[in-house]
Amino acid sequence: MDEPWRGVPTISQVAQAAGVSRATVSRAFTRPQMLSQETVSRVKSVAARLGYVPNQVARALSTGRHGNIALIVPDVANPFFPPLIRGAQARADLAGACLFLGSSDENADREDTLVAKFTGQVEGVILVSSRLDEERIRHHAGRVPIVLINRDVTGLPRVLIDTSVGISAAVDHLAEFGHRRICYVAGPAASWSNQQRRKAMRAAMRRRGLEMVAVTAQRASFEAGRDIVAALLGTGATAAIAFDDVTAQGILVALAERRIAVPERFSVIGCDDVLGATTFPPLTTVSARCDEAGEVALDLLGDVTRLKAMREIRYVLDTHLVVRGSAGTVPAAR
Amino acid sequence: MDEPWRGVPTISQVAQAAGVSRATVSRAFTRPQMLSQETVSRVKSVAARLGYVPNQVARALSTGRHGNIALIVPDVANPFFPPLIRGAQARADLAGACLFLGSSDENADREDTLVAKFTGQVEGVILVSSRLDEERIRHHAGRVPIVLINRDVTGLPRVLIDTSVGISAAVDHLAEFGHRRICYVAGPAASWSNQQRRKAMRAAMRRRGLEMVAVTAQRASFEAGRDIVAALLGTGATAAIAFDDVTAQGILVALAERRIAVPERFSVIGCDDVLGATTFPPLTTVSARCDEAGEVALDLLGDVTRLKAMREIRYVLDTHLVVRGSAGTVPAAR
DNA sequence: GCATTCTCTGCAACCGGTTGCGTGTCAAGA
DNA sequence: TCTTGACACGCAACCGGTTGCAGAGAATGC
Known part of the structure; x- marks a missing residue:
């Protein structure tokens, strides 16, 4: 009973x-x-x-299709990823799929383990800003469909955020304010995005005939941005473009601590547009459309698994400058 | 071949x-x-x-045990949740489990759908700050083991973050600085956390013989915090305790825009400690130990599924005040 | 009125593992 | 020499669905 x-x-x-x-x-x-x-x-x-x-499990066993998808990011807590996750989630819902989430803590071995664990439980894997070497990525791609975000591996479907347009606009923006010497605050050397942004900035600066200097933050974080400020000011630059918004936020705070007014005495531009207007002054930044990246990747994965054809897909999202209040006229005298 | x-x-x-x-x-x-x-x-x-x-799927079908766990949060992009997700993720790894993630967009119906979709694919579900009514929660709990975070439903295992200690300390902190009239900036009325925080603050204020006023932000967000500032200043309070850090950040920015120095002319204290020192001035806040909440919930879920016994578990995490730089001496004159 | 086609439903095999039970082997004990 | 029991392994059923194939009626064509 x-x-x-x-x-x-x-x-x-x-x-x-x-x-x-x-x-x-x-x-x-x-x-x-x-x-x-x-x-x-x-x-x-x-x-x-x-x-x-x-029962989805039983269904999956007999059909081979359980609409599950794995998404692996380096760090959930990095504000770049939540919008991306949200975008993917929304698309997964539409397709009736469930999302597995993995966070690799920026660690290649952990990422490796995660992919292996998910393989066989999902129909496809999306790797965001993967820290894995090409060989390992290809190895996994042989066992389960993979779509890459922010990683450019030939032969694999990938969606890339091309910040060069946005970076170029940022340089123009600063140049119009009269800045002649601008500093690039670099992020992780292994990051594809970082390499791409650095290259884009160098090109834009050369085109304008401006002087580019650079400093490197050991990792993309608020603390790294704050710690780099001494070096940044030492370069004699009057403006900085940072690898990402979080780093830029660190710079902003360190400048505020030193009573250096932004943008009156120093201009700062970020990348990714993940903070909105939550800083003071509101951060001028290069939008990265990370939510769209998540959506596109999911759609791509759907195509790949449905068509069984692994076409060479290289989906590039372009970017633009979001002007807020952290960049302004170059200070008259130094 | x-x-x-x-x-x-x-x-x-x-x-x-x-x-x-x-x-x-x-x-x-x-x-x-x-x-x-x-x-x-x-x-x-x-x-x-x-x-x-x-093949994990086949194994799951025959054993009934696939070590998968679902975690449903109202909004991945709210900085309160990523640390929690990370905590849960870490514990899931230890247990060899994979994590399903769902984001309900603060929408009860979507949350309902998500739970239904996950049920049968997972061994247990963790509901964070659930927007579901008790009846629906109990209904789901009859089909799959559920652990609640930040929601107090009798008979169900739940982990609660008891901010009353921290709030009380925050009030003490402000009182020592000489503040007599302090405003509570409330969050979503349906939120258990909000009710609990409001109650805690009222009690602490009464105990100290201070005057409490309150304003309500329609939702917990940066914009809501910024928009509420006019009303906040209108109350004549010299300090505010906000429902959460994001709201507090909005307040901070709106005050900066009005050139009202913090903490010299107004003191602000947040809740949750999710922003670290990334604001300027660095936000004094009540730590919420959200990462721990994720860990505990996962362990609890493990116990529940292993022991098959749904004991009445009410795990309470206490909190403390994290003093940074956004609270200070009351301005001499008004 | 009979052959043919179409519609609807059941049978049974299958997906890829797990597990209770039984059997064969071999060494120790009586 | 004949139990006895431990050990190692195979048989076959089972988990809960899906699906190719076939068969029973009903509808249609001539």
Whole structure:
């Protein structure tokens, strides 16, 4: 009587209760057009009464398709990734898929382990800003469909955020304010984004005939940005473009601590547009459309798994400058 | 010959190649002590050569145990949740489990759908700051083990962050600086945390014989915090304790825009300690230990599923004040 | 009125593992 | 020599769905 068991009804119980075979119940949910209207509705009402819901695991085993997708990011806590996750999530919902999340803590070995653990449980994996070497990425790509974000590996589908346009606009913006010597605050050397941004900035500066200097923050973090400020000021630059917004935020705070007004005495531009206007002054930055990157990657993964064809796909999102209040006229005298 | 198929070998292929039965291969991985040393090593070496890795889905179907856990949060992009996610993730790793992530966008219906979708694919669900009504939570709890974070439903295992100690300390801190009239900037009315914080603050103020006023931000966000500042200043308070750090950050920025120095002319204290020292001035706040909450919830879920006993568990984490630089002496004159 | 086609449903195999039970082997004990 | 029992392994059923194939009626064509 008093069954204290979490009873999730199975297809057999529904079949028995409805007086049909298991196959019919299955089809009532997956191919209703194969059945008569009447049978479908009867089965469905019985199923609803019993609270039946198809077991995804069993379904996955027999069909080979469980709409699950894994998303692996270097660090959930980095504000760059949540919007991306949210974008992917939204698309996954539309496709009726569930999202596995993995956070590698910027550690290649952990990332490796995660991919291996997810493989076999998901239909595809999205690797964001992967820290893995090409060989290992290719190895995994041989066992499960993979889509890369912010990593450019030939032959694999990938979505890249091309910040060069935005960076170029940022340089123009600063140049118009009269800045002649601008500093690039670099991020992790292994990061594809960092290399790309540095290159874009160098090109834009040369085109304008301006003088580029650079300092390197050991990692992309608020603390790194704050710690780099002494070196940054030592370069004699009047403005800085930082690898990402978080670093820029660190710079902003360190400048405030030194009572150096932004943008009156120093201009700062970030990258990624993940902080919105939450800083003071509100950060002028290069939008990175990370949410879109998540969406596109998920759609791409859908195409890849559906078509079974691993075409050479290289989806590039461009960027633009978001002008807020952290860049301004160059100080008259130094 | 040229098999272009992603060939993941099955247990049968390994069995054949090793000249044993499927059962033996299975046991070589799950119960090696049942087999002779020699057989185990032979099977394992064959498996390694073929690149065999047990299919988790099949395993889950037959055992009923797939170490997967779902975590549902209202909003990935709210900085309160990433540390929590990270904490849960770390514990899941230790347990060899994978994490499903769901983001409900603060929407109860979406949350409902998500739970339903995850149920049957996971061994347990962790609901963070759930927007669901009690009835629906109990309904789901009847189908899958559930652990709640920041939600107090009798009879269900839950971990609560008790900010009352921290809030009380915050009030003391402000009182020592001479503040007599302090404003509580409230968050979402439906939020358990908000109710609890408000109550704690009222009690602390009364105990000290201070005057509490309150304003309500319609939602917990940076914008809401910024928009509430006019009302906040209108109350005549000299200090504010905000529902959370993000709101406090909005207040900070709005005050900066009005050239009202913090903490010289106005003191602000946040809640949750999710921003670290990234604001200017660095935010004095009540630590919420959200990472720990994630860890504890996961451990709890492990206990619940392992012991099959749904004991009445109410795990309370206490908090303390983190003093940084956004609170100070009350301005002499108004 | 009979052959043919179409519609609807059931049978049974299958997905890739796990596990209770049974059997064969071999050494120790009586 | 004959139990007895431990040990190592295989057989076969099972988890909960899906799906190719076949068969039973009903509808259609001639």
